[in-house]
Every structure is written in C-alpha cells, then in structure tokens.
Amino acid sequence: MRRWAYRLLFLLLALLLMGCIAIWVVEFYPRRVAHPVQTRARGILAIEHARIYTSPTEPLTEDGTVLIRDGLIAAVGPHVEVPASATVVPCDHCVVTAGFWNAHVHFTEPKWLMAEWKHADVLNAQLADMFLSRGFTTVIDLGSNPADTLSIRRRVESGELAGPFIYTAGTALYPPHGAPFYLRETMPAWMVALLPQPATTDAAQGVVRRNLSSGADLTKLFTGSWVARGHVLPMPLDIAKAAVTTTHMNGKLVFAHPSNLAGVRVAIDSGVDVLAHAADDTNGVDQALLSTAISHNMAMIPTLKMFTTTVTKDPHYMDPICAEVNQFHQLGGQLIFGTDVGYMEDYSTEGEFVELGRSGLNWKDVLAMLTTNPAARMGVSDSKGTVSAGKLADLTVLDADPADGLTNFSKVRAVVRSGRVVWQR
Ligand SMILES: [Zn+2]
Incomplete structure (x- = not known):
C-alpha cells in the first residue's frame, strides 16, 4: 500500500477512537x-x-x-x-x-447539558432556583437525557450538590413516528430520530428493560402525543400494554401524557398508574371516563400553569381543564402536584396554586397533593409525606x-x- 493510504487509515482510526472516547465521556461515564x-x-x-x-x-x-x-x-x-x-x-x-414534591419536572434545558462536567456552584444555583427555593425536597423527572439526570442525582446524593431527591423515568416512550411537534421544532432531526418510538411490543419491552436497568425508577409513556398542532396521535394499545406490563413486573409505576380522550383511553386500558397532565383537549373527557380512570386507581398531575403559559393566553381556555380537575377530585381521584418545569421555563409555583384554587381545591387538598399523595403513590409513606x-x-x-x-x-x-x-x- 502507498504511504498516503497508510496515513489516511491511521487518521481514520484515530478519529474513530476519539469519537468513541467522546461518546463515553459525554453519554456513558455520567451514568x-x-x-x-x-x-x-x-x-x-x-x-x-x-x-x-x-x-x-x-x-x-x-x-x-x-x-x-x-x-x-x-x-x-x-x-x-x-x-x-x-x-x-x-x-x-x-x-x-x-x-413538597414536584412530580413532573425535566432536566432538558440546555443549562443541564453535560451536567457531569459543570461546576458545583453553577448546578447548585440552578437546583436552588428550580426546586429548593420553591420548597421541593423530592422531584420526579418524567423524561430527560439520563446522562444528565443520573449525574445530577449522583452528585446530590454524594453531598457535593444541594438538591432534592430525584426519581427519574429515564427517556420517555413515544408512539411510532410520534415525537411531539414541540420537540421536532426545537431539536435537531437526528436527535428526534433517537427518541424511543417503538413500533412493536418487543421493542417497547426492550426500551423499558434498558431504561430500568440503567437507573430509571418508573416509565413515562406518551399515550397521546401532539404530533402536530390540533392533532394527537395515540400510542397503539398493544405497545402501551407491553410497556406497562414490563414496568409493573419490575415493581415500578407508569406515568402517561394523555393529551386527549384517545390518550386517556389508552392509558386506562393499558393499566397506566398516573396521568402526567390533565387532558388538555377535554372533548369527550366526561364523568364516566374519569370514574373509570379512578376505578383503575389512576392518579392525575394537573400541570395547569403549564397550559396557561405555553399553550394560550386565552383565560377561558382553562375553564374546561379546571372543571376536569375538579370533577376528578370530586369523584375521589388522587391528585398529585407537578408543574412540568424544565419544559416550562418559568419556575414560580404561584400560578399553579392559583389554577388549583380555580379548580375548587382547598389548602388541605393542595397540601395532600404536595406531600401525602405523592409519597403514598410512590410507596414511601413510611419515610416521607x-x-x-x-x-x-x-x-x-x-x-x-x-x-x-x-x-x-x-x-x-x-x-x-x-x-x-x-x-x-
Ligand atoms: Zn413534561
């Protein structure tokens, strides 16, 4: 072989090695x-x-x-x-x-990227701003890059950082070709393609197994995904069932993003434990449906302020969603506090309390949402709540x-x- 060919081969091998080291440092070492x-x-x-x-x-x-x-x-x-x-x-x-618990958060804002390599002072300020100054001692991450969440959790528990205890769902599961439009609009196409969108029950089980074995404490499903403005794609029921069954077999809970009637139905029929949001398209979400959800022992995290700040400023938009939360509560459903911070960039909790008040909840109901209800749902009432x-x-x-x-x-x-x-x- 000619000399230039050896040089090219050497260069390619060196680049490949550097690429592998970079992936290990960024993605695997932090986990x-x-x-x-x-x-x-x-x-x-x-x-x-x-x-x-x-x-x-x-x-x-x-x-x-x-x-x-x-x-x-x-x-x-x-x-x-x-x-x-x-x-x-x-x-x-x-x-x-x-x-307090915040049962719906994310570590997806750019400031958490490569958390493993960020200075403790920077992360401490961010953890204080997002969680501690709002009173949260326990949070549930419903879908982020595990490299970031697991690294933050490790550094908090080692005492290096001051932060809440973190449960994580690892990466969320989407319907086949079902990444939400708001992610496709903000993420590069190659990153969207990497989001788990299992097309078969085997693939769904595989994602759940990998998630749980690499540090996830629960599974998050998009049983209804806003794939375009005004259009929700439900997750096929057999895929949702496969993910839920595998999670339950491992003694963990499943949280679901329902979006609309079809998404709530898939959540109920597949055995999901917690709705991560109220359904924001309330069409057909009636008393009978909510009663069925409650009879399946399903809880709900309303995330009302998120709808008011990221969807519309129309004050009447919230009326049917607040009515849905009120009805769920009146029927005896378990409500859990969560705000979807990380997706929502405004961390103040005041607006959520205003909306919960508009939904007819009193301070004891809200205290239960912040403390006893999430502790009971996560099976830690003996130590927290x-x-x-x-x-x-x-x-x-x-x-x-x-x-x-x-x-x-x-x-x-x-x-x-x-x-x-x-x-x-
Ligand atoms: Zn979320």
Whole structure:
C-alpha cells in the first residue's frame, strides 16, 4: 500500500477512537451510578415556635417544635425539649409542613447539558432556583437525557450538590413516528430520530428493560402525543400494554401524557398508574371516563400553569381543564402536584396554586397533593409525606400560612432535606 493510504487509515482510526472516547465521556461515564445510596445529615437540628401542619388531616400545632436527629424527625409537638447542642433553624412564626414534591419536572434545558462536567456552584444555583427555593425536597423527572439526570442525582446524593431527591423515568416512550411537534421544532432531526418510538411490543419491552436497568425508577409513556398542532396521535394499545406490563413486573409505576380522550383511553386500558397532565383537549373527557380512570386507581398531575403559559393566553381556555380537575377530585381521584418545569421555563409555583384554587381545591387538598399523595403513590409513606417522629426530616418552611391563601405555599423560607438545611432565603 502507498504511504498516503497508510496515513489516511491511521487518521481514520484515530478519529474513530476519539469519537468513541467522546461518546463515553459525554453519554456513558455520567451514568455510572444508576441508584446512588441516600445518606442523612448527622447532628441535631431544631425548628422552634412554628405553626406545624404535620399532615393535611391532623390538627394544627400552633406553637410547636420539630426536633431532628441524624436526618430523622426525633420529635414533634408543643412540648419538645431541645438539647443545648442543637442547631436552631430561624423560624419567627414560620409554618412547617412535610417537604413538597414536584412530580413532573425535566432536566432538558440546555443549562443541564453535560451536567457531569459543570461546576458545583453553577448546578447548585440552578437546583436552588428550580426546586429548593420553591420548597421541593423530592422531584420526579418524567423524561430527560439520563446522562444528565443520573449525574445530577449522583452528585446530590454524594453531598457535593444541594438538591432534592430525584426519581427519574429515564427517556420517555413515544408512539411510532410520534415525537411531539414541540420537540421536532426545537431539536435537531437526528436527535428526534433517537427518541424511543417503538413500533412493536418487543421493542417497547426492550426500551423499558434498558431504561430500568440503567437507573430509571418508573416509565413515562406518551399515550397521546401532539404530533402536530390540533392533532394527537395515540400510542397503539398493544405497545402501551407491553410497556406497562414490563414496568409493573419490575415493581415500578407508569406515568402517561394523555393529551386527549384517545390518550386517556389508552392509558386506562393499558393499566397506566398516573396521568402526567390533565387532558388538555377535554372533548369527550366526561364523568364516566374519569370514574373509570379512578376505578383503575389512576392518579392525575394537573400541570395547569403549564397550559396557561405555553399553550394560550386565552383565560377561558382553562375553564374546561379546571372543571376536569375538579370533577376528578370530586369523584375521589388522587391528585398529585407537578408543574412540568424544565419544559416550562418559568419556575414560580404561584400560578399553579392559583389554577388549583380555580379548580375548587382547598389548602388541605393542595397540601395532600404536595406531600401525602405523592409519597403514598410512590410507596414511601413510611419515610416521607408527613411531619412525624421516625420519618426522614424532609421539611418545607413557609413564611405565611397556606390556610390563609393557596399562594402562601409559594412563600418558602427554608428547606430541610434528610436533616440538612439545603436552602434558606
Ligand atoms: Zn413534561
């Protein structure tokens, strides 16, 4: 062979090697810890002279103390002795509840890209802005690049970052040729082609298996995908069933993006556990359908503010969606708080509380959505969801009483996670 041919071959091999190293560094190295061990803070913390809502159903403790020892709630009530060695969290008539959950978030904004290689100060500011300053101690990521989510989760649990506990769905599953138009408009075509859009039941099972084995805690399906403005493509029922069955066999839950009547039907018929949004096309979404969903033990995350900010500014657009949420609640359905931040770039939670109020929910209903309902749904009621002795010290400290107005849930003063003050205003 001629000398130039050897040189070309060498160059190609070098490029191939560099490409492989780059893919490993960007995509695989950040995923190396699928399920990090959670740790608790050491030491004693106390919050004194607080109004404590231990749960949505227990009576208020007017002037109480929460004592935290080694990351767990040691005692709560009006007469709790605080050891001299305790670190006192400033309160001054604050209101204490269990740590809030946001059950619908994403790490898909460009600022999370290559999270593995970002400075801790940068990520800490972003985690505080998006989650901690809003009171969230636990969040559920419903579809992001696992390289970013798993890296953030590992760094949070190692104590390097201050952030909420993160559950993740890994990558979401779409109907065949069913990527939503809003992703196709914002992502390069090659990236859209990489989104899992399984065309067979075997392929759907494969995606779920790979997701769960590489760190996902649940499955997210687009049972109805807005493939164009005004057009929803439902996921074929056999594909949805295959994904749900495989997930349930592994003891995990399935969340679904329904969009419309057809999407809710596929979710019900395939055995989905949680609707990740209210159906925004409410045509045909009636009492009978919602009753069926509830009889299948399905929960709902309304994400109302997202509709008001990303779909339309028409105030009447929300009327039927709020009515749907109200009806779901009246029929006894379990509602869970979630905002779809990450997709929605405005992180303030105030608007969601306003819309939940418009849907006829009172502050106890909303406190349950933020605490006890998600903990129960995710099977962790024994460690999270209420301010009770023996549970993990995940607490949200508010400046104002939500009983005086739902938007007071957005007035966060401090956040304690696993016994550590992770954020203070
Ligand atoms: Zn979402």
